[in-house]
Amino acid sequence: LRNPGSAAENKQLPPGPRKLPLIGNLHQLGKLPHRTLGRLARHHGPLMFLQLGSTPTLVVSSAEMAKEIFKNHDSVFSSRPRLHAANRLGYGSGVSFAPYGEYWREMRKIMMLELLSAERVQTFEGVRFDEVKRLLRSVAMSSEPVDLSELTLSLSNNVVCRIALGRVGMENNKLCEMLKETQEMLGGFFLVDFFPRLGWLGKFTAIEDRLERNFREIDKFYDQVIEEHVNERERNGATKHEHDVVDVLLQLQRDPNRPVAIGDDQIKGVLADIFIAGTDTSAATMIWAMSELIRNPKAMERAQEEVRQVLKGKEMLEEIDLPELSYLKSVVKEALRLHPPVPLLLPRETTEACTIQGFEIPAKTRVLVNAHSIAMDPTCWENPNEFLPERFLVGSINFRGQHFEMLPFGAGRRGCPGLNFAMPLVELALANLLRSFQWVLPHGLPIQDLNMEEAIGITMHKRDHLWLKATAFHH
Numbered sequence: 001l002r003n004p005g006s007a008a009e010n011k012q013l014p015p016g017p018r019k020l021p022l023i024g025n026l027h028q029l030g031k032l033p034h035r036t037l038g039r040l041a042r043h044h045g046p047l048m049f050l051q052l053g054s055t056p057t058l059v060v061s062s063a064e065m066a067k068e069i070f071k072n073h074d075s076v077f078s079s080r081p082r083l084h085a086a087n088r089l090g091y092g093s094g095v096s097f098a099p100y101g102e103y104w105r106e107m108r109k110i111m112m113l114e115l116l117s118a119e120r121v122q123t124f125e126g127v128r129f130d131e132v133k134r135l136l137r138s139v140a141m142s143s144e145p146v147d148l149s150e151l152t153l154s155l156s157n158n159v160v161c162r163i164a165l166g167r168v169g170m171e172n173n174k175l176c177e178m179l180k181e182t183q184e185m186l187g188g189f190f191l192v193d194f195f196p197r198l199g200w201l202g203k204f205t206a207i208e209d210r211l212e213r214n215f216r217e218i219d220k221f222y223d224q225v226i227e228e229h230v231n232e233r234e235r236n237g238a239t240k241h242e243h244d245v246v247d248v249l250l251q252l253q254r255d256p257n258r259p260v261a262i263g264d265d266q267i268k269g270v271l272a273d274i275f276i277a278g279t280d281t282s283a284a285t286m287i288w289a290m291s292e293l294i295r296n297p298k299a300m301e302r303a304q305e306e307v308r309q310v311l312k313g314k315e316m317l318e319e320i321d322l323p324e325l326s327y328l329k330s331v332v333k334e335a336l337r338l339h340p341p342v343p344l345l346l347p348r349e350t351t352e353a354c355t356i357q358g359f360e361i362p363a364k365t366r367v368l369v370n371a372h373s374i375a376m377d378p379t380c381w382e383n384p385n386e387f388l389p390e391r392f393l394v395g396s397i398n399f400r401g402q403h404f405e406m407l408p409f410g411a412g413r414r415g416c417p418g419l420n421f422a423m424p425l426v427e428l429a430l431a432n433l434l435r436s437f438q439w440v441l442p443h444g445l446p447i448q449d450l451n452m453e454e455a456i457g458i459t460m461h462k463r464d465h466l467w468l469k470a471t472a473f474h475h
C-alpha cells in the first residue's frame, strides 16, 4: 500500500492508503473525519498523503510533524484553500479563508489590533459579566432541567452580537437559527471543493439553494446593521457604541491611506469571521468541559471547591478572580485536549512545493493537521483517553501554539487570533455556573449514561444537547 522506494533517494509523496479511480480516498472520510483519518494515520504514518476527489491532501498527525511544518515551513503552509461555502458566506473577503498574501496580512492586522487586542478585549469585560449574569438568572429561574448547549450558545452569540454590532436581544433567536444553518453549510459537502473542474454540476444541487438562501438572509441582516450605524453617525456625529466592531471598521473605511480599501464586503467578511469562528467554538468548549465534569465527580468537586473559595463573599466571580482558578483552567485545557472544537484545524494549502522528512509535498496541496489525533497520542500523553486536569497543574504546557502536542487553536501565523477573546468568557461562565449551582443529569440518570458522541460541522459539538438539572448552591 505504501508508495514504494526510498524517499531519501528520489523524492516521493508521503505514504497513504490505496485510492479508487475518480474519487480517490473520499469514501474513507466518514462522518467524523478526524477519527477516520486518525485511524488511517496509525497505518500510514504521521505524514499521510491522500487524494480527496481530485484534491491532493496531506494529513499531519504527530506533534513532531506539526512542529516541522509550523516551525520550519510555516510560510509554505500558510495559505488556505478557497472552499465554496466559506468563500460565499465570508464574501471572499474575510480573514479566515483568505489566501496567504498582502490582503490576508492587512485584514488580519486590523483584526488583531483593532478588534482582538488585549486592550480591546479588556474593554468588553462588562459585556461578558452582564451576559454571564443573565445566563445564571435563566438557569436559576428554571425548576426543570436546562438545555445547557442552547444556553451557552446564546451566551456566546449575545456577547459577540453586543461587541460586534452594539446590540443584543432583538432577533437573537432568528440570528441563532441563521448561524446554525451557516455552520451546517460550512460543514456541508460541496462537489467543487473536491472536484474543482466539476463545480458547475454542483450548481444544480439542493445544498446550493440552501447556501444561497442562507447567504441572502445573513446579507440582509448585515446590511441592516451597517445602515443603522451609518444613520446613527449621520444623525449624531457619533454612535453611542463608539467601539463596536462595525463602528471601528466604518471608521477605517474613511481612512484613504489604508493599503487595503475597506468596503462593505470587507466589513461583512470580518463580521462573518467573528460570528462563525467565535461563537460555536466557545460554546462547544464550555459544553465539553461541563460534560467531562459531570462524568468525573471528583474533578467537579475540586473545581467547585476552588471557585467557592475564591469567591470571598461576592455574589459572582469576576475576571479579576480568574488567575486564581488554576484547577478550573486545567479543566478547560483538558477539555480542549480531549475535545478540540476544530479537530482538523482549518484546512491549509501549500504555497509552493517543499520537502518534509525527505518526502515531496507539491504546491497547492491541501493540508489537514489532526489536532485531535495529536492530543490523544500515547507517546506524548500518559493515559491519553482519561480526563485528568491534574496533568496541567504541573509543567507549563499551554495551548498557544508553542507546544505541538496540544494545538486546539492551531499554530504559526495562521493560528487563531481569537484565543484571548474566547478564554475569559469560557472561564468566567464555567466558574460562575460551578459556583452557583450543583449539577446532575436529569431524572436521576447515572453518569455512565451521558452520551459523549461527537457531531461535526465546522465545529465539533457534543452530538446530543447537554441537559442538566441545576440546584442553587447557597453558602
Ligand code: HEM
Pocket: 095, 096, 097, 108, 273, 274, 277, 278, 279, 281, 282, 285, 340, 341, 342, 345, 346, 347, 407, 408, 409, 410, 411, 412, 413, 414, 415, 416, 417, 418, 419, 421, 422
Ligand atoms: C474556544 C474557542 C476557539 C477555538 C478552539 C478556535 C480555534 C481555531 C482554530 C483551530 C483555527 C485555525 C488555526 C490554524 O489554522 O492554525 C482558528 C482560526 C481562526 N479563529 Fe479561532 N477559535 C476560537 C475562538 C475564536 C474567536 C472568539 C474568534 C474571533 C472573535 C476567532 C477567530 C478566528 C479567525 C479569524 C481565524 C482565522 C485566522 C487566519 O486564518 O489567519 N476564533 N480558530
